[in-house]
Amino acid sequence: MTLITTTDALTAFIRSLQGADYVTVDTEFMREKTYWPQLCLVQVAGPEAAAAIDPLAPGMDLTPLFELMDDPSVLKVFHAARQDVEIFFHLTGKIPTPLFDTQVAAMVCGFGDSVGYETLITKLTPARIDKSSRFTDWSQRPLTDRQLQYALSDVTHLRPAFEKLRKRLAKTGREHWLTDEMAVLTDPATYTLTPEDSWKRLKVRTEKPRFLAILKEVAAWREREAQRKDLPRQRVLRDEALVEIAAHAPATPDQLARTRGLGENLARGRYGTELLATVQTALAIPDSQLPRPEPRVEPAPGIAPIVELLRVLLKMVCDESEVASRLVANAADLEAIAGDDEADVPALRGWRRELFGEAALRxxxxxxxxxxxxxxVKLVELGN
Structure with missing residues (x-):
């Protein structure tokens, strides 16, 4: 097992990968105590060599690794890539490209929705994954041989799985089916955390515009504070406290201190001062500029049975074509199609329309x- 702990060794390893048409990549990270994921290990495998790279080693410079991630001639293969890509994007401002996600490819090849790594490897290779180190503390040093073996298996077993998936895609002519999904994974907007949008993650029961305005402002304050201090957002202020502040719009430290989980000291300290100012900012927003929830579109009467028929059709078509139904259409798509033959949904565009959309409309x-x-279940042509 190869553990790289120096920049020179990393440079030599990356150089050894020159000429490879792809590398498999995985990361181990910790996020329980931080806002940003703390990168603890990077595993990379070419067609032959594999190594674990220790970013926490003293003096380690990851520039050679980042250059590999940015090399357009080398395909970067991940499984369930989003969190790994987020780490690279946060560290470098760039997304590893070109990118191939074996989880998405497995959906295209009929392995079900969001197939896990262990399941995919078991189906495509004779290997059996030892997941006993899955919940280990990757920030602790030294790493054990068992940890390294587990970590490296995530990229060494991915090689034959990727190659088999690539052959299946080529045989079925479905390479372009991945395009839309890869476009989402390689879009910087997917990983850009905008504080002003953080309120949309919260589940609330009221849609009053003024309440939403306060919630939006205090949630943005929490997000910026969590980013600044690199703390989980719940460690700065819990969701329940944000909702309660939005509901009661406290104007004084005494009123703010009544918020559950906040406390007297916090209410009278810097947090309290900034929260009260944030509430006042929200209260000063003109009515015409208040945030408003997306209008709820109630399904037309009698549309539910049509949706159910489309759901059966989707299941039938996807089973026959060996593709995960979630990749073709979701519940919202089916409702939209049921109500409108020209609905602006992915299921009525491109390969999805050919596979399912045309039949759905007919x-x-x-x-x-x-x-x-x-x-x-089968489809039957009906005469005029």
Whole structure:
């Protein structure tokens, strides 16, 4: 097992990967005590060599690794890439490209929705993954041989799995099916954390504009404070406290101190001063500029049975084509199609329309019917 702990060794390893058409990549990180993920280990494997890179080693400079991630001639292969990519984006401001996510590819190849790494490897290779080190503390040093073996297996077993998925995609002509999903993963907006949008994560029962304005401002304050101090947002202020502040709009430290979980000291300290000022800022927003929830579109009467028929069609088509249904259409897409033949949803564009959308519209228009033949559902052409 190779553990790289010096910049020179890292440079030599990255140099050894020159000419490789792809590398498999994984990371180990900790996030329980920080806002930003703390990178603890990076595993990289080429077609032959593999190594674990220790970013916490004294004097370690990860520039050679970042240059590899930015090399357009080398495909970077991840499984469930979003969190790993977020780490690289936070550290460098760049997204590893070109990118291939084996979880998405597995969905295209019929392995189900969001298939896990262990399941995918078991189905595609003879390897069996030892996950006993999954919840280890990766920030502790020294790392044990067992930890390193576990970490490296996440990239060494990914090599044959990726190669088999790539062959299946080429054989079925579905490489372009990944394009939309990869576009999301390589879009910087996916990883840009905007404090002003953080209130949308909170579940609230009221949609009063003034309440939402206060909630938006105090949630943005918490997000900026969590980023500044590199603390989990719940460690700065819990969600329940934000909602209560928005509901009561406290104007004094005494009123703020009544917020559950806040306390007298916090209410009269810097946090309290800034929170009260933030509430006043929200109260001063003109009515015309208050945030408003997205209008709820109630389904038209009688549309529910159409949605259910489309759901059966989706399941049937995806089973026959061996593709995960979640990749083709979701519940909102089905509702939109049920109500509008020209709905602006992915399921009515590109390969999704060819696979499912056209049949969905013809089913709606009475040109197709669903029938049971034996133990299977099939489509039946209807005459005029």
């Amino acid at each position: 089913l709606k228009q009475g040109q197709l019917a669903l029938a049971i033949a034996g133990k299977k």
